[in-house]
Amino acid sequence: MTTLENRTHALAMTSEAEVTTVREVLLDSGLLGENVRYTFFAPEEPAKDEVLAGGGADRRFRVVLLDIATGTSWDVVVSTDSRSVVTQRRIDPVTEGQPPIIDTEFEFIEDVLNSSPEWLAALERRGIDPTTVRAVPLSAGAFTDYPETPGRRVVRAFGFRQDHEKDHPWAHPIDGMVAYVDLTGRRVDRVVDEAVHEVPATSGNFDDPQVQGAPLDLKPIEITQPEGRSFTVEDGRVRWGNWDLRIGFNEREGLTLHQISFDGRPICYRASVAEMVVPYADPSPVRFWQNYFDCGEYMFARYADSLQLGCDCLGDILYTDAVIADDLGNPRTIENAICMHEEDYGVLWKHSDMFTGARETRRQRRLVISFFTPIGNYDYGFYWYLYLDGTIELECKATGIVFTSGTPGEYATEIAPGLGAPFHQHLFSARLDMTVDGTANAVEEVEAARVPMGEGNPYGNAFRRKVTRLSRESDAQRDANASTGRVWHIVNTEKTNALGQPVGYALHPLGQPTLLADEASSIHSRATFATKALWVTGYDKDERYPAGDFVNQNPGGAGLPAWVQADRPVDGEDIVVWHTFGLTHFPRPEDWPIMPVDYTGFVLKPSGFFDRNPALNVPASSGGHCHTEGDVHGPGKDRRPEDG
Known part of the structure; x- marks a missing residue:
């Protein structure tokens, strides 16, 4: 330690x-x-x-x-x-917003609600015993038509009925009512009791063997490395193959990667998921405000799981603990917070040549560095992958339980009888402090462009590569475009490869929707970072979070939209690339009672960074793992023992 x-x-x-x-x-x-x-x-x-x-x-x-x-x-x-x-x-809560919501406040919320005559009356109207209600306090957002809110520390709370100790209350939302709670005064300001809806009776007890059904007959999979791991970790420094980097962890971003380099050449100084927002689409009087910033409002990584071998991670694993502070400032160690291991990833490169008879195959593998954190109903996994060919990938995994309502309708899917799951998005912002072969970097937007049939293209088969250099922050606010294969190359403006091309790395987006809320909405103002797939800013060590430092009840405009007003040059400068990516979730019945993992992310792929394939020196598989000479035995054919 x-x-x-x-x-x-x-x-x-x-x-x-x-x-x-x-x-x-x-x-x-x-x-x-x-x-x-x-x-x-x-x-x-x-x-x-x-x-x-x-x-x-x-x-x-x-x-x-x-x-x-x-x-x-x-x-x-x-x-x-x-x-x-x-x-x-001292922080000004009116102009800057509030600090994050903490465990201490979660702990007293039910006592506050159960001391409110309005809350108790709303439950009585529905015939619900208050002792069976689990309260879920949620970030309130910022809305100009609620003049009592600015400067005051508030949350909004839903109730869910829990029928017994092992019953998952997410299956029983008490819809049509919500409480506005003053956390400082520990009182209920108001209860919006809009309509009485029947509480869904379906079961959400996914961990009940009777709900799960008979187990499938699946044989165990064991991943072994008889000679041990290929990577080393010393004082947070990770070395694997040509890769060299440092790892970090904090309660707001979770896992962070630092000083990522390949064969001694820097690529990225710091990489993290700096924010995420989950905006919901239900405009009803009790749900219109549902927009959660899990990083900035809840410090979601403080709840990171202690990972378990064989369940969360499989193979020859190295775990790393993470140390954070609790509400009182005492140290709290999250054991096994970070998991590192190698994975086979299929074929890396292969060719069987018709002229020379050469037959060569190499296996791809990747180093996986990950953590998982639950936050309320959802669970998120963040997996950074480093590949032998110099590729970097981030994969975010969303699972857990969808947020539920008792009102399936236009803005929600009925996922079980009478149980709704409102439409929503999961939008992440990756902060990529790039140092591609140094700090003199720029971003080029690269995409395919059709060439009209005519002179020089008489048969109409031609298409070109269109390259647009982003020169200033005002230019560098871009949307993805899957129809043209749009990617962004982060290039060094002072260094070239052996072919005279700028060395670079290409950011490949998935190209899914960004923020869908109206431009005049509160969440559009507060989560402006999520309205563009790409932002590029000049480096400033104090510009860390794309929605601002204090997201909770922030009135909007903080973070990226404020910083880019300076319109700094970003061509040949020390720059930071911000990438918005995520999921637009129209829940399915198959997402209940627990959601299979959904995936999103992006890839950073070398583009001109190397003079040739950097994975030529990956050794061939040895021993009984690969048969390359005289191996003519197909499936089901007999083999001699010495064949392996």
Whole structure:
């Protein structure tokens, strides 16, 4: 474990000793009191140029504090090396938004609701015993037609009936009512009781063997590496094949990758999922506000799972713990938070030549670095893949339980009798701080363009590659276009390969819809990052989160839309690429009672970065794993023992 005594790198993962030191500094400075809680804790990373120059050794941490009795909050940076408060300022909740919602507030929400005559009356109207109701407090958003909200710390709460201790209440939404709760005052401001709907009676108990049915007759799959792993990890530094990088973890972004390089050449200084938003499509009076920023409003990675061998990860696994801070500022270690292992990934390259008789095959494999986190009803997995040919991929996996309603209709699918699942999106923002062979980078939009039949193209078969250089931040707000195969090349403007072409990496988007809400909507203003598939900005170490630092109840306009007003040049500069990607989910009956994993993500693929195939030196499979000479035995043919 990294400690204050043996830390070796400015980007080393957080240790328990550092969390304890931060708390001691805040206590000594008088910033912690009986009612003060942590709402955010993470390393305050040094500026890129400091780290690349070998400096940035002063370890600093950013803490957002909340007085739960008054609602006052502070943004503080602490140095654990000098044991001092470096900066502190009070947060203006009206203009900046509120700190994230914390466990302490989740814990008292049912007591607050059950002390409200309006809440109890609404349940009585439906004939529901309050002791059977599980409350789900949710981020309130920001709406101008609710003038009492700005500056006040509020959530909105739904109720779900739980019929017994093992019953999953998501199957029994109490629809037509919602409570608005003042978290600071611990009181219910109002209850919107719009209509009485029958509570669905279907079962959601996916973990009940009677619901699951008889198990399939599937034989075990065992993944082994008799000679051990091919990768090494030391003090957060990962080496595998030609790859070299560092890993990190914080409660807002979860897993982060740093200083990614291939064969000693830098590709990406820092990669993370910096935000995600889940906007819902139901416009009803009790649901119109449902738009959740799981990173910025809930710090979703603080709930990361402790992964289990054979269930979450399969093979020769290396687990890494992650250290965060709880609401009181004490260290909390998430055991086995990060999983690393190798996977076979089919054929890497192959050819059987008709002229020379050459027959060569190589197997592809990838290094997998992942974590999984539940947040409310959903569970999200984030899997970074590094491939032998220099490709980088991020795959996000969405599973868990769809958010339910008791009103199937125009904006929801009926997934079980009387049970609705509103339409929604899962939109992620990847922050890619690129250093493709250095910091002088630019982005080119590359796509196919048809060539009209005529002179030079008499038979109409020609098509060209159209390249558009994005020169300023105002130009670099782009949509994906699958019809033209649009990709974005991040190129170095000062270096070329052996063919005189700029070295680069291409970002391949999946090209799914971005934010579908109306341009005049509150969520469009608050999640503007999600309205474009690509943004490119000049590097600034303080520009970390695409919807702003304080997303909870933020009125909108923060983050990317504010930063690009400067219209900085991004051609041949130190740049950050932001990519929006995700899922548009029209739930299916097959998503109930638990949703099979759905996938989204993107790929970064070398394009001119190498002079030739960089995976030529991958060795052929050996021993009994591959038969390349004289192997004429087809399926079902007899083999001699020495054939393998």
